[in-house]
Amino acid sequence: MNNIKDKDKQFIADTYARFDVLIKSGKGSLCYDENGKEYIDLTTGIGVNAFGFCDDVWKTAVTEQLDKLQHISNLYYTEPCVALAEKLIGKTEHLKKVFFSNSGLEANECAIKAARKYAADKKGADCYKIITLKDSFHGRSITTLAATGQDSFHKDFLPLTDGFIYVNADDIDGLKKAVSENKIAAVMFETVQGEGGVHTLSSAFVDEIQKLQQQDIVLIADEVQTGNGRTGKYFAYMHFGIKPDIVTTAKGLGGGLPIGATLFSDKTKDVLTKGTHGSTFGANPVACAGALSVVERIDNSLMSKVNEKSNFIKDSLCNVSGVKSISGMGLMLGVETEKNADEIVKQCMEQGVLIIKAKAKLRLLPALNIPFEQLEKAIAVVKKAIES
Numbered sequence: 001m002n003n004i005k006d007k008d009k010q011f012i013a014d015t016y017a018r019f020d021v022l023i024k025s026g027k028g029s030l031c032y033d034e035n036g037k038e039y040i041d042l043t044t045g046i047g048v049n050a051f052g053f054c055d056d057v058w059k060t061a062v063t064e065q066l067d068k069l070q071h072i073s074n075l076y077y078t079e080p081c082v083a084l085a086e087k088l089i090g091k092t093e094h095l096k097k098v099f100f101s102n103s104g105l106e107a108n109e110c111a112i113k114a115a116r117k118y119a120a121d122k123k124g125a126d127c128y129k130i131i132t133l134k135d136s137f138h139g140r141s142i143t144t145l146a147a148t149g150q151d152s153f154h155k156d157f158l159p160l161t162d163g164f165i166y167v168n169a170d171d172i173d174g175l176k177k178a179v180s181e182n183k184i185a186a187v188m189f190e191t192v193q194g195e196g197g198v199h200t201l202s203s204a205f206v207d208e209i210q211k212l213q214q215q216d217i218v219l220i221a222d223e224v225q226t227g228n229g230r231t232g233k234y235f236a237y238m239h240f241g242i243k244p245d246i247v248t249t250a251k252g253l254g255g256g257l258p259i260g261a262t263l264f265s266d267k268t269k270d271v272l273t274k275g276t277h278g279s280t281f282g283a284n285p286v287a288c289a290g291a292l293s294v295v296e297r298i299d300n301s302l303m304s305k306v307n308e309k310s311n312f313i314k315d316s317l318c319n320v321s322g323v324k325s326i327s328g329m330g331l332m333l334g335v336e337t338e339k340n341a342d343e344i345v346k347q348c349m350e351q352g353v354l355i356i357k358a359k360a361k362l363r364l365l366p367a368l369n370i371p372f373e374q375l376e377k378a379i380a381v382v383k384k385a386i387e388s
C-alpha cells in the first residue's frame with residue numbers, strides 16, 4: 001500500500017482526495033482491500049456498477065464480445081450498439097434515437113450541441129441560451145462546467161462557454177423571469193440533483209419546466225446518475241410524467257465500462273446530421289454488449305425490489321437520532337446528519353462499509369441487486385456511525 005501510495009503521488013495527477021484504502025477486488029456488493037479486509041459497498045463507484053463488482057451476467061456479455069470484435073470505426077456497421085439502442089429506446093415511451101459516447105459529460109455535450117442546432121435551425125442563430133439549475137452537475141469539460149451551476153467548479157477555468165443562465169432549483173418565478181428576458185434554446189436539469197446534494201425537484205417546478213415545451217424550448221433531462229433504474233424507474237423523469245426532448249445517461253448504463261448515451265425524441269432525433277457530431281470510441285462494441293446485459297435486466301420486478309430496499313433504508317434511518325432529513329428516490333438517497341458527514345464516512349469505512357458524500361450529506365448508491373442481508377448489515381453500521 002505504501003509503495004502504491006508513493007507511486008500514485010509521484011505519477012498520478014493530484015486531482016482526487018482519495019480515501020486511505022486500496023481496493024484490490026470485488027464480487028457483487030462486497031469488495032476487499034490489500035489486507036483482505038471485506039467491505040460492503042454502498043457506492044457502486046458513484047452509481048456505475050449497477051449490478052455490483054464483476055457481475056457474472058455482465059462479465060459473460062463483455063467477454064463473449066471481446067472474443068468477437070473489440071473496436072472498429074463508426075464508419076462501419078456493428079451489432080452491439082444497434083441492439084443496445086433498440087433496447088434502451090424500448091424502455092421509454094417517446095424516445096426514438098441514440099447517440100453513443102463514453103462518459104456523462106460527453107452525453108451532455110452532445111445534448112447541448114443538438115439543442116443549440118435545433119434552436120438555430122428553427123428560431124435563428126441568436127437563440128442559443130440554455131437555462132440550468134444552481135447546484136446542478138453536468139460535467140467537467142469547459143462547456144459542461146459552464147452548464148454546471150456551481151461557482152466553486154468554475155473558478156480557475158474562466159472564460160467558460162457562453163450562453164448559460166442559472167436558476168435556483170424549484171424557483172418558479174426565477175425560471176419564468178429567465179425565460180421572459182432571454183432567447184432560450186433549452187432547459188437542462190437533473191430531476192434528482194446528485195452531486196448537488198441529492199435534491200429531488202418539486203413537481204410544481206418540473207411542471208413549469210414542462211410548460212416551456214409549448215414555446216418549443218428543448219427540455220434536456222440529465223439522467224447520467226439517475227438513469228438505468230437508479231431511482232426505481234428506468235429514468236427519473238418518469239416519476240414526473242414529463243417527456244423530455246433529449247435525455248442523457250451514462251454511469252450505471254455500462255455496468256462498469258465507460259459509455260454515455262444521448263437519447264432523442266421525435267422532435268430532436270434528426271437534428272444531428274452526418275458530420276455534425278462523432279466519437280472515435282463511442283458505441284464501443286464491448287461497452288455496448290455489457291450495457292445491453294444491464295439494460296435487459298432493469299425490469300419491473302427489479303424496480304419493485306429497488307423500491308423495497310429504498311423503503312427499508314428510509315424506514316431504518318428516518319427515526320435515528322442525529323438524522324435531520326433523508327432525500328432522493330430509489331437507491332439514490334441522501335442523508336443529512338447532525339454529525340459531520342466525513343466523520344461518519346470514516347467510521348463506516350473502519351467498520352467495513354463504503355459510503356460517499358454529496359455536499360454535506362451522506363450519499364447511498366448501492367447496487368440495484370444488493371442482497372438484502374448485506375444491505376441490512378451495512379445500514380446497521382451506518383446507523384451506529386450516525387448515532388455515536
Ligand SMILES: *Cc1c(COP(=O)(O)O)cnc(C)c1O
Nearest residue numbers: 103104105137138139194224225
Ligand atoms: C457524474 C455526472 C456527470 C458527469 O459524468 P462523467 O462521466 O464524469 O463525465 C454529469 N451529470 C451528472 C448528473 C452526473 O452525476
